[in-house]
Amino acid sequence: MHFQSITLALLACSSTAFAAPTASQPYSTWMATSFQSKSQSKIDRHYVANVLYEGIQKAATLHQNASLLSYASKAISSLVVANGTLLGWDPYYYSLDDIRVGNNILYFWDSEGRKEKKYEIAATALRKQLDRYPRTPSGGFWHRDPQYKNQMWLDGIYMAETFYATYTSYFQPDNTTAWEDIARQFDLIEEHCRNKTSNLLVHGYDESKMAVWADPVTGASPHVWDRAVGWYFMALVEVLQVYPKDLLGYGRLQGYATTLAEGLKKAQDKTGGWWLVMDEPYPGMKGNYIESSATAMFTYAYLKGVRTGLLEEGYRDTAKKAYDLMLDKFVKHEKNGTLSWEGTVEVGSLSGNGSYEYYIGVPLSENDGKELSNTPTMSSVASSAAPSATGSTCSTADFTQFPTTDVACAVGGTSGVPQNYSDILKDCCKTAPVESFADNCALYCLSVDQSVADLQKCFQDGGVNAAMIFCSGNNTATATGTPDSTSNPTASGTQAGSTSAQSTGAAPAVVPTQGVSKAGLGMLVMVVVSAAFGVML
Template identity: 35%
Template sequence: MTNYAQIALDTLFQRYDLLPKEKRYHGKWSYDIGVVLLGVKEAYHQTNEKKYLDYIKETMDFYIQSDGTIRGYSFDAMNIDYINNGKLLFLLYKETKENKYKLALDLLYQQLQEMPRTKEGSFWHKKIYPNQVWLDGLYMGAPFLAEYACTFDKPADLADVIQQFTHCYQQTVDPTTGLLYHAWDEAKIQPWANPETGCSAHFWGRSIGWFMMALVDTMALLPADVPKEALVEMFEKTLQALAKVRATENVWYQVLDKGDKKGNYLEASASSMICYAMAKAIQLGVISEKWQSFAAETYQGIIEEFVFITNEGWLNLIRNCEVAGLGGPDKRDGSFVYYISEPIITNDFKGYGAFLQASLLLQPLSKEG
């Protein structure tokens, strides 16, 4: 049986010597690097092979300076995307005991302490997006805050983590479908926001993928004595809603509930994220094993729809939405036409990283590699 997890890892190592120096990044502290490296971290945990730890360390050492400052990072931007790569620093600090990693962790934690919030306590997505909560931001910030709280004994922060999910879910869930809108504007003044609810107009696949990954990664970190019922309920309800809009190909559309609308397309990153979240929830015992076949069908659908092996034996993941957001200088309006008009690319790291993470759960590596 073909092990796509191993092929995806081997491809990554052969294609990219040092991720930050790739032309797509130009040294930026870019959150999607973290999505890929979390897959490499899982490979390290499965095999204990030093090459995986070294790959993470070399990448992070490009950014993390000896005094704990981070190249390409701006504290004042109050950008929750900047937190994601910090998830890798817990592993590096544990393995190396180098103080620069602890200093960088403290810096990112301090950002979360100073992040502007909505009245009920949800983090803004960025300082330039005032009063706005995006589903993406839960993935960027919540698992990091949970791991910091557990690692450095700050139990009060765990209640904050849970309320971040609770408030976001309450504000973005559609009572009819059970799906979550991409974002919510507390002030209800953004051009993309519904003036009555504050929600954006559509169910964007990857945004719910981010949310589902965030939930399951956070649940995996929480201590046994921290109640998880609220998170489990959110996960189950959202998964049931997603099951209703899965395409006949067993994957998901860019705009989840508009599969029959011209221009919509089956999208790799959302499908991979949802697949990963399901597989991890089953592994954790968060959801019933009756979902096992659903997850396996989804993974097979991803392989059939999105995975191509090149002549060199490298893995390509096609049909990833490159980026999607709301507002900003480009005045992104959150319309259906907007979501289907963003560039569709191959091997986008948000999709590739999610596929790698899903593959490692569904096709674990042997100790022999």
């Protein structure tokens, strides 16, 4: 899941009490105004932008910065037209990532006197989508339909449940069915993803056990990815702020939070941070590293948990150690007096094979947009990308939308596909033709006469970056036919499962221009964390 902007939101939740001695102003507002000074596109409804603007809102509110608060308010208002239509949102395209904007809408509806009817309409439309949202047989929300059928990810809990709980607290506080449903989402994650020894949780699970990475017995993914755990820890702390204490679900959620807090404290590196891939034996292994976004997320959740009485006071020291590391290692002081944030992994997803090689192969993002010379696999990819695909096209391509329903593997990248990868695929795909799709940003072939696992291994042995490999079917699956020669190899840029149907609170389905630059979002964490040591919002 994409993230570079949580930095700003997290610094907004610490106080100046923990600011560096040389800081000339609170890090939260400093980071927020630094973000404003960097080249960014217009806000969109995507979760990345909206988590960022929540950080700006928190920083502005804490430090009574009217200018910043107005900036955030106007940005959110621009997403909702007067009749309550949420621009760019399709109510019949089901992705938990698209629910996250509801938190921003509810905040300004509440803080500005609950007078803005358009916000209430838009939030209600998002809430009603959850009533018809696709679910696993056990009642869990799919992460996205149809790409991640029967899959639940830790990321999705943060995207949906924080809004679901906040909306319920405002409009349906006595709806015990809704409260039980919210707790059920956490219950399912705990049942399938929690390691009872380490107290950490793997990235997600597939209830159908059909995903290429799914454990054949439990359906769980193989690794603990730091940022997924960060999303989940924050979701627990945020939902517990509004969950009724007299309901049974409250005790369960509080237990999940305290257990995770214990596990994270044990997993904290001596430097104060946390490793990208957290499950043993990977901390310290070649390619692994201390990653900034999750380090900030954990810091935020610890501090808010301590302040609101959910966690023991002793965890403040755990957070302080992490905060000091962030200031020393991840905050960059620019010559023009602004701040930048470094060390954030660009994305983490279960759309591929979920392997260790996948996670460590994803590049880092920096606010200043520099090329990542310390990531040779990605720099070599960029230097030899196929000229037929443009970066602007490929940056929004969905490589999980195959032009076939048969079992297949693909290679795709935000800068296109390196020219030498075509030869690798031709060698690995045996008799299956290699075809392009996603506007020439990706190549694929059917898994003919070999399993998905064998095909993926051949790709990687040939030199394909694991982060660029996407497959359908589980590890043992094979194709049942051959590619349809009449299929359109470049027609997978649309959202499968979407429709042009409209309802109140929704706009026609469109693929919006990415708002907050994914090369400049690493600042979000720093804003929230710099407000979290005192009066946290």
